Amino acid sequence: MIRDLGAAWRLTWRAGPWSASGQLLCAIVGGLLPACGVWLTKLIMDGIATGRSGAELFTWSAGLAAVGLTGAALSEFTRYLRGQLSRKVDRLVQARLYAAVCSFQGLSRFEDPRFRDRLQLATQAGGGLLEPATTGLFTLGGSVITLVSLLATIFVLSPAMAGLVLLAAVPSLLAQMALRKRWAGAILEITPANRRHLFYTSLITDVPAAKEIRLLGLGAFLRRRLLGELDTVHAGERRIDRQEFGTQILLSVLGGAIAGAGLIWAIQGAADGRLSIGDVSAFIAAVAGAQQSLVSLVSAIANAYQALLTFAHYCYVTSLPDDLPSPAPRSERAMRPVMRPLREGIELRDVWFRYDEAHPWVLRGVNLTIPYGRSVALVGLNGAGKSTLVKLLCRFYDPTRGAVLWDGIDIREVDPAELRDRVGVLFQDFMSYDLTAAENVGLGDLSALDDRTRIERAAHEAMIHTSIEALPHGYETLLSRIFTTEQDKDDPTTGVIFSGGQWQRLALARTLMRADRDLLILDEPSAGLDAQAEHEVHAGLRRHREGRTSLLISHRLGAVRDADQIVVLSNGSVVERGTHDELTATDGVYAGLFAIQASGYRASDVPASP
Structure with a gap:
């Protein structure tokens, strides 16, 4: 877990050091503002009660307003920085993940259901999901600063009450961590059903499958399969929801009991003359703020823990060794025979x-x-x-x-x-790419992707050149209808669907781009x-x-x-x-x-x- 946290932080810092630094600064300043607001409120209330001068009251009121404005500005600035950093992290996460996936030279991992389950979870480790374990900890840090400053305020008025508020965080933290661990286990458990649900979703909406599904009347059958897998996914999620519901109810009751006890103590203190009206208002605000900070703190820790459990799948996939290892040790790979x-x-x-x-x-x-x-x-x-x-x-x-x-x-x-x-290979189960005709042929040799002469020569040899030339835009015609928009949906030149035989000859042309192999x-x-x-x-x-x-x-x-x-x-x-x-x-x-x-x-x- 610590290793994964370090990896998450290094990745985030590399993606956006300035955005991360800005969020850290905002968290520190924002963490101090609630305590400042509590003390300024106390001064204003006591000043009113004791008849302090209007100039002093105005100064304290202006300070309180400044605290509120600063908090609002920091909140918006933090939101902006979070969005910027989230996109950068998401791009870097995807770049590294799919670089790792593309580095697997063999097929064995892609045919392993357990690996595919972990790969699907790894794809969720983008900027938004990873944030609680990285810059989300800035929120945690801000909550700590706020909590410490507010507990200090409570401690001045009642040390026992400060200890009670702090101790209440322990069961809450343990409960939230247990819930997040169960959540991660449940997600891994329902991932196979989720993948099957996605499979049926894709199948029902897939263009090549549409003819057979309608001819054989498979729509209702596949829909039942889809909904069955979805029910399995939802059943797993409901189990966690029920556990979380009961736990959160108990934690809310505990928090309410502590707040009620504090309110009774403060009112009794005011009645006995031990507390001023400013002390009472400061105490009530501090207890409420401390409890809110504790909730934020516990939630931030639990969310970070949950994010790291998912990020562990990303670390697993990106750290896997070659699936077709060479017998030679890594240090000797430079001595491999040259092809x-x-x-x-x-x-x-x-x-x-x-x-x-x-x-x-x-x-x-x-x-x-x-x-x-x-x-x-x-x-x-x-x-x-x-x-x-x-x-x-x-x-x-x-x-x-x-x-x-x-x-x-x-x-x-x-x-x-x-x-x-x-090697040049035409596979029996060749690919049909939703790209232009030129790209479908040129992919056979990326070094010649823009070499129209070679592309046309390969198409001639595969006897598909005439069919391509007859397309609305020739070799630049998109061989797909899935990327059209509402504006060009009715324009037949925006995309063309080839027949099965034409696709086969196009695949042969792609293979013949490697005719010199x-x-x-x-x-x-x-x-x-x-x-x-x-x-x-x-x-x-x-x-x-x-x-x-x-x-x-x-x-x-x-x-x-x-x-x-x-x-x-x-x-x-x-x-x-x-x-x-x-x-x-x-x-x-x-x-x-x-x-x-x-x-x-x-x-x-x-x-x-x-």
């Missing part, structure tokens, strides 16, 4: 892989070589492990056993970013294309892959028959390998799959028309 252009080939040597010990093996003893300058095709039924193998080649995961070698070097010994810079991986590059487009794309890719090191994955066996080698995966193992002619000459898995696909195109296998 050089591929010259021999890529080898998977006795590769076994499973996502964790609770899951079955996805790959089992895979031995596979992709020779330099040759094309290898990977085929197999769904679930055979083809896409997982691609993830290992990109080093999104490390093999559980075995190794992936690049020209004989274990890729675990090289920087993942360097490896990926030498050492390894080209194409995972189902024509899955969403019509027959003519598929033929054109594969003809173009066949020319593009000639003489290049490439891995092609496809269920369309006609698209892989020209590969230098075809490898068949089944249940995570290599069961066949060879050329198309070699494999079809045997009575194996590939020959059976090819015969099944070919039968659909033979007239003798098509039922006669009635």
